[in-house]
Amino acid sequence: MTTIHQRLYINVDHVATIRQARRAAEPDPVAAAVACEAAGADGITAHLREDRRHIIDQDIDRLARTVTTVLNLEMANTPEMVEIALRVRPYQVTLVPERREEVTTEGGLDVTRDPAGLMATIARLQAAGILVSLFIDPDERMVRASRDLGTTALELHTGTYAHHPTDEMPRRALRMAAALGTSLGLHVHAGHGLTVANVGPVAAIPEIEELNIGHAIVGRAVFIGIAAAVREMRVAMDAARAST
Numbered sequence: 169m170t171t172i173h174q175r176l177y178i179n180v181d182h183v184a185t186i187r188q189a190r191r192a193a194e195p196d197p198v199a200a201a202v203a204c205e206a207a208g209a210d211g212i213t214a215h216l217r218e219d220r221r222h223i224i225d226q227d228i229d230r231l232a233r234t235v236t237t238v239l240n241l242e243m244a245n246t247p248e249m250v251e252i253a254l255r256v257r258p259y260q261v262t263l264v265p266e267r268r269e270e271v272t273t274e275g276g277l278d279v280t281r282d283p284a285g286l287m288a289t290i291a292r293l294q295a296a297g298i299l300v301s302l303f304i305d306p307d308e309r310m311v312r313a314s315r316d317l318g319t320t321a322l323e324l325h326t327g328t329y330a331h332h333p334t335d336e337m338p339r340r341a342l343r344m345a346a347a348l349g350t351s352l353g354l355h356v357h358a359g360h361g362l363t364v365a366n367v368g369p370v371a372a373i374p375e376i377e378e379l380n381i382g383h384a385i386v387g388r389a390v391f392i393g394i395a396a397a398v399r400e401m402r403v404a405m406d407a408a409r410a411s412t
């Protein structure tokens with residue numbers, strides 16, 4: 169059954185990217201988060217990377233104090249990040265793969281590589297009352313392995329679809345993974361590379377409860393402002409949802 173309201177979480181990383189280009193105080197990702205919430209965002213996402221290339225520790229602390237919807241902290245499964253999450257207590261942690269050499273996240277987390285380590289982290293975060301999602305490729309093996317690790321949610325990497333939006337295979341993979349995840353009792357989210365132009369087919373997948381979108385919102389905000397960019401994305405998502 170289609171979820172009536174599909175949540176839209178705005179990733180404010182690239183507001184911080186612009187700020188860090190000058191190591192200045194502005195633009196402030198926390199102020200951006202406040203504006204996004206006022207425009208109707210259901211949550212705020214921020215990725216604290218090991219190299220602190222955009223979001224920095226102070227941003228996460230301030231976001232945790234300021235966000236009035238929910239905060240989704242994206243992070244690698246490292247001891248340092250786990251301790252930060254346990255201190256900050258975001259609503260949700262999304263565990264993602266991370267390489268210093270990459271420009272942006274290049275694919276989903278291989279949840280079969282260190283299952284014991286992932287399971288331990290998931291258990292620690294859940295014991296602290298934090299929801300845990302795993303950012304994975306839309307692959308049956310990864311979906312089933314995520315369930316076996318004890319997570320309650322997964323986020324499907326939409327990058328392949330975003331690069332090939334007219335190719336049916338990535339769409340089919342997303343639909344399959346979303347349906348499988350829901351059948352296994354998992355909450356299904358999605359994100360990466362989504363824009364107003366390509367969000368429709370993903371938003372229309374009934375099992376997907378939440379979309380995480382950042383770069384496209386910040387890029388569009390240069391021309392129309394961040395509040396208008398959030399509302400524009402919301403309209404595109406709702407129109408696709410209504411058509412299913």
